[in-house]
Amino acid sequence: MKFSELFSAAKNEGSKVLSFEFFPPKKRESLTVTKSLMKELNAYGPHCMTVTYGAGGGTRSFTRELVSYIHNQLACPAVAHLTCVGHSADEIDGVLDELEAEGITNVLALRGDPPKGETEFTAHPDGFSNARDLVTHIQKQNRFSLAVAGYPETHQDAESPEAEMDYLKAKVDAGAEVIITQLFFDADMYFGFVDRASAAGIEVPILPGIMPIGNVSQVQRFTGMCGASIPSALAGELDSLTERPDDVHQFGISYAVDLCEKLLAGGAPGIHLYTLNKSSQIKPITEALNIGKLQSTAAPDSEKQQLSKQAAG
DSSP: OOHHHHHHHHHHTTOOEEEEEEOOOSSGGGHHHHHHHHHHHHTTOOSEEEEOOOGGGTTHHHHHHHHHIIIIISOOOEEEEEEOTTOOHHHHHHHHHHHHHTTOOEEEEEOOOOOTTOSSOOOOTTSOSSHHHHHHHHHHHTOOEEEEEEOTTOOTTOSOHHHHHHHHHHHHHTTEEEEEEOOOSOHHHHHHHHHHHHHTTOOSOEEOEEOOOOOHHHHHHHHHHHTOOOOHHHHHHHHHHTTOHHHHHHHHHHHHHHHHHHHHHTTOOEEEEEOTTOOTTHHHHHHHHTOSTTOOOSSOHHHHHHHHHHHHO
């Protein structure tokens, strides 16, 4: 099922798109745990699940195995992330052949981050230097439905917000059917980004990517790596909770629910949740939002109402 069909199906169901993102573990013996988590969260009726791709393709085979599991065992549309890092065009085609053999037709095309220990991206001499060129290459083959990344606060390597938006438009013009955003913590950032994209002539769905706050140092590290900001009010809340990990965990659930509800009420086409390969926050967030193919009947109404009250507080 193509991305455009996923969004149409959600609309026909009277729902919004629900997407979960996972990463492949570093060790094969951990795959069983990851698959178990995927199966657990699949009960919430996601419209798709995505699996990231390690820098340099270090966990390439695990990405393929996990998207195959999602598609063939869980009967859920699977999305394989694919980056340019360290690959020639022929090697990219080899990865695409492997995905197609597993029945995977959806790809999130990315430039990718520099390998660990490097600060700048260096393209393979026979590869691609950016996601636009990767999208163009894949689209010519007419085998896959493509998504690309969007950056509400502008990519760190962009010359300017205007140049970044022109580049995003070029990725869409090259064949991308949907944009999935980098993490952010302020709904107005998303809506401002959508407005700028619309003004630039971008008409594809823009799916907001939301990462629940589970650990203060972790969220500070992630935002530092990707260039996202932490609103001052949120930073103050987190500072007051630093020494209370259980409270941070619950606060992260409530904050994510509140943020997602604002996004959905404002017209966002769905929610893409970064699971970080954990379910302790993802499950209550999904239950409170009540989106997805199954309309999340997993939680009693009383529990959903309580979560909403916590988010409102």
